[in-house]
Amino acid sequence: MITLLDYGAGNVRSVINALESFGEKVVLVDSADDIGRADRLVFPGVGNYGAMMQILRQKQLIEPLKKYILADRPFLGICVALQALFESSEEAPDEPGLGFLPGRVKRFTTELAIPHIGWNGIKVQQPSRIFNGFTGEEKLYFVHSFHVEADNAADILTTTDYGYEFVSSIQKGNIVATQFHPEKSGKAGLRILENFLDSSREAIIPQSCPETTQLASRIIACLDVRSNDQGDLVVTKGDQYDVREKGAVRNLGMPVQLAREYYEQGADEITFLNITAFRDFPLQDMPMLDVLKKTSKNVFVPLTIGGGIRDFTDRNGKHSTALEVASEYFRSGADKISIGSDAVLIVEEVLKTGKATGMSSIEQIARVYGNQAVVISVDPRRVYVTSPDAVSHHVIETTVPGPQGEKYCWYQCTIKGGREGRNLDAVTLAHVCEQLGAGEILLNCIDRDGTNSGFDLELINAVKEAVTIPVIASSGAGSAEHFLEVFSKTDAEAALAAGIFHRKEVPIGEVKNVLESQVEIRKG
Secondary structure, three states, X not given: OEEEOOOOOOOOHHHHHHHHOOOOOEEEOOOHHHHHHOOOEEEEEOOOHHHHHHHXXXXXXXXXXXXXXXXXXXXXXXXXXHHHOOXXXXXXXXXXXXXXXXXXXXXXXXXXXXXXXXXXXXXEOOOEHHHOOOOOOOOEEEEEOEEEEEOOHHHEEEXXXXXXXXXXXXXXXXXXXXXXXXXXXXXXXXXXXXXXXXXXXXXEOOOOOOOOOOOOOEEEEXXXXXXXXXXXXXXXXXXXXXXXXXXXXXXXXXXXXXXXXXXXXXOOEEXXXXXXXXXXXXXXXXXXXXXXXXXXXOOOOOEEEEOOOOOEEOOOOOEEOHHHHHHHHHHOOOOXXXXXXXXXXXXHHHHHHOOOOOOOHHHHHHHHHOHHHEEEEEOEEEEEEOOOOOOOOOOEEOOOOOOOOXXXXXXXXXXXXXXXXXXXXXXXXXXXXXXXXXXXEEEEOHHHOOOOOOOOHHHHHHHHHHOOOOEEEEOOOOOHHHHHHHHHHOOOOEEEEOHHHHOOOOOHHHHHHHHOOOOOOXXX
């Protein structure tokens, strides 16, 4: 039996699903006594360090947790739970940690994009059974803006490089904690969990150890999900956002099944975009919640969900905040949420008033779950102009002239599935959203959607220059070479595609085969 400390924030469903996949029974901590009775304790810390420590204190779990750890009983901490083992964190200076290990938590100081999101390697420093069966070349999934600085080198289990070398896991006796997420690290991560559960396995140092680890460029499979005319949820794909063909919604498969297939093919992440409004559904009956719950049982890579994450009042008059909606998605298996049209409206209000309220969905969700949990999905289209001074927006010089030979353009933000243009450009939107707390930008170019003509490199470069958070390229991929082009000619951290995967025109494996010799990727 496994005891899991779920303090009420973030996606713990995937951890439970992974542990149960090995036939284990998982019980949740309801009280301090549950920690004392645990044979093996798993603590999946998710989100903000300060919020986590406050909740642990409110629930009177700090002292029982310290007692358990100091007794050297089997313990696995994940992500923020690793950081909690140390004395303090720059993320919340007034919130002391558990103090089990000497050291502190610091924000990354690097010119690379922060948060550190994606698949990176590890350099093993001491024998551990959790790496039994590892070659040393595996990549594991990270998503964080802060890392630990351990005072005692003997506590360090692995290090990883991101601008500089940082501690990516620790081990002291029976206490193991990782900055990476085993439950989101595919087969390699499941192996770590399985090794932790079996205390009889030999502690090893893998034969191979990279001199320097590298972050992989991510390949993301996107599933646009909506109800068809019969009311069934299907994966569809539009051409410049038109999802109907001969009057009927294109049906390219069932979302749970397709997500599983893409996971098996090697997708680094799966994104669900709910493009049906479902305005009248009570929160507990949102159809995508069930999709996430079923998908997370068999898909152990990160899941992002977008669409409908806003304040709304259901048909019964019950009001739900965007934070409450996001919380339900996280509890159902999502790791990140994506905000689209609402982000445009939020930024318009910030620019109008000159200040943030602290109450927008972006700010609230980032404050509770961390910046890395908030993705901004931007749906821009090109607007050509005759000169850089023709509008007040961010204008670029383009190599793709307009219909009248115009050499300049700006990228107009749209809402309502691209149906309504706004007086706001994508570069400004991305910049303001980063300031509000977003951790990643997903760039969908309407002009390229469904064209198979390649990603809009000019759009990607313009936004990358304006932000310091990771950027995902989307819209226009028609071949594996287009992925190579976007990673070679821009600094995008990830690239997303939908139609070419759904129609089986370009398998994910083919994309990675083309990239392998020239771009750092995750294999397997």
